[in-house]
Amino acid sequence: MIGSPTSAARRPGDAAAPYPAPGGATPLPPRPLLEVSGLAVHFPIRQGLFFSRQTGTIRAVDGVSFTIDRGETLGLVGESGCGKSTTVRALVRLLRPTAGSIRFDGVELTRLEGDALRELRRRFQMIFQDPYSSLDPRLTVEAIVAEPLEAHGVGTARERAARVAELLDAVGLPPAVAERYPHEFSGGQRQRIGVARALALQPELVAADEPVSALDVSIQAQIVNLLKQLQQRFHLTYLFVAHDLAVVRHMSDRVAVMYLGRIVELARAEELYRAPLHPYTVALLSAAPVPDPLIEARRRRIILSGEVPSPAAPPPGCRFHTRCWLRERLGRPEACETVDPAVRSVLDGHLVACHFAEQVGASAEQRRATGGGNEDAGWTDGGIGQTKGEAENPRSRGGRD
Amino acid sequence: MALLALEDLTVRFRTRGGTVHAVNGVSFDLEAGETLGLVGESGCGKTATGLAMLRLLPRPAGRVEGGRVVFAGRDLLSLSEAEMRDLRGREIAMVFQDPMTSLNPVLTIGTQLIETLVAHRQLRGAAARGRAIELLEIVGIPQAARSLRRYPHQFSGGMRQRVMIAIALALAPRLLIADEPTTALDVTIQAQVLELIEELTRESGTAVILITHDLGVVAGRTQRICVMYAGFVVETATTRQLFAAPRHPYTVGLLHSIPRPQATGIGELIPIEGAPPEQLTAPSGCPFAPRCAWRIAACWVDNPALVPLTRDGTVAGEVVNTGPQATHRLACHNPASAEEARAGRPLRPGFEAAPPPTDILAVQPAGSAA
Ligand SMILES: Nc1ncnc2c1ncn2[C@@H]1O[C@H](COP(=O)(O)OP(=O)(O)OP(=O)(O)O)[C@@H](O)[C@H]1O
């Protein structure tokens, strides 16, 4: 079984561990490949051109903890600006964290510098969202894919060329593309080139920041399948970031939901989608379109009012309280505005940061968002073409009341 | 008579690389108040179709090469530029994927909204301003009065899209063309924006053409769908019929490419291999043939026409163009059966996609695998 994120908390001497240790379960699971604890990345807001002074702080990532086991995929979802990319960039040390600990295979990354960091960095690589801007337009595909090999002085020129051919084959590109330039390729092909480059040094962990968000659904599916297949073949561990819940569901063993610099819920994928416990997760799920007109006609969405508040001034108490439907439902309990809810383990390994998570489990909203319950049933494994009859098409846009 | 009738619309772009056959004889009708989804991968001609209707194709590259666009009884392609300008915004409005390209960055939101109202509605001064504030309130812009003085870049993507919708719906047009209005937005904001379009157009009885590459987006938001590939409509039906009984291999491929957020039953994704063609020549056979698992020998040499379909595969009775009884039409020599559509691949024992004729094989570019 893939270890729960609480496993980090069970080791003695790890006082900063943010999660309560669960009872029972005595044998220590193998150490996770990546352990992140209390990670924070703050950006100063400066004003004035010459005598610039700091006038505020953007809390892009503000106390994030999770672990990833070897061979596992952890999905990270959340709306634009919630800190997903910043988390990833801090992990691969493109950014220096403000606080917190990142252990890769037991080694504390945040304090690593110079050659030691370079050496370790071979073992974790990154894939970027934008296949258009992440590849140097002046380099051939061969030079792009070989670049990390050269940077780390791996092999002779001939060995590198052979390795590039191998990598291109692994990502499903014909050898002839090696001599061509990025602009000659479609978005999907460029993303394949990016994947080949990320795999050049045989990394153990690959952090993919929205690798399919810029692609058409048809091409998205190609890349999702490719990433899964490469994971099997090269025993990769993934951190997979996306804002599309359905894509994350397809890729991940466990899923973390981020809101305003924090993880608000983390659970095994089936669990999170079947029984989400944070009001924000429920809202996200209910907003995701379902490719089935019959289900859509029956669903009722939770439309979150307003937009995500600025991370420069996160709301006091629970950060989600300005948009929370459950808080409204409960008659605006004071705790939501005054007490920052801690991450707690509700069921075994299901983590949630909400004072009233228990109420979510009993709500009609949760049932509707996930399709559970009878009155809104239908969100089952209904595949294509299983929605028989009813071809007479009532005005389907009038599905909600 | 339908509100809108596209008849054999053909659009070409002249580029340095050659002539792009962007839209190749697209026809469909739309009734007042109806919602139609125009779906297909990027490059398949959705935007070009929308722009051609409004006569907004980029010049000099883009040209309508043939066909008619009949809107409320008038052929738009033969109107004068002045008549067309008057009609745009007032009768037909368009919302684009990236609102920044259609909002003027140096003018405040207020100026742009009020301009529209003054130009078309003979509203002046305080009355125009009042209506502008009202419109921003309708689309949910907080502090509407103050927002009038702000510039487009001072809004987030979702808010800009709302402003676009406010401008587009300011004049209660009879037709709204929404081109990927939410593709760049988060699901939560996407839901807000689509809900808003739905609500406002329902109130005013505005017909909507919703353009997207994601069949998931149109499932709950449209009544009918046209699936486009390489500038052709390859399948069209009511939304329910299309999802319940897709027949075209491309539609089936799109449906199996969409990951589902369901708690159970996440099947494997079955992607459509390869990429759309560049359309620098008219296809000699079915344009989807190089990527199609169902193709037979005829597919390489004969591009099938879009023809009506009934349950048993034969045409029967009257053909209906619009509304809930619209006839399911298909352009395919070897459609997927119901079981195959569900499985996402051909199931006939021993069936293999017909290999390309040897002369076509010779000119297949090396990198044609996506
Ligand atoms: N270098 C920086 N300087 C200042 N602020 C930054 C910087 N990088 C990110 N931020 C801010 O930090 C917050 C989190 O940004 P981040 O890019 O991590 O979000 P994200 O979740 O990846 O969003 P998206 O879905 O848009 O990619 C945002 O408010 C962003 O504006």
Ligand SMILES: Nc1ncnc2c1ncn2[C@@H]1O[C@H](COP(=O)(O)OP(=O)(O)O)[C@@H](O)[C@H]1O
């Ligand atoms: N301004 C242009 N110049 C040249 N070719 C264009 C232009 N706009 C679109 N095209 C081409 O026309 C075809 C259809 O494009 P478009 O209508 O934008 O597709 P979609 O909206 O479905 O993504 C594509 O092959 C595209 O490359």
Ligand code: SF4
């Ligand atoms: S703590 Fe209160 S405001 Fe926060 S998510 Fe829970 S119910 Fe909503």
Ligand code: SF4
């Ligand atoms: S079966 Fe033939 S005609 Fe039908 S989509 Fe495939 S290639 Fe085209």
Ligand SMILES: [Mg+2]
């Ligand atoms: Mg990001």
Ligand SMILES: [Mg+2]
């Ligand atoms: Mg387009």
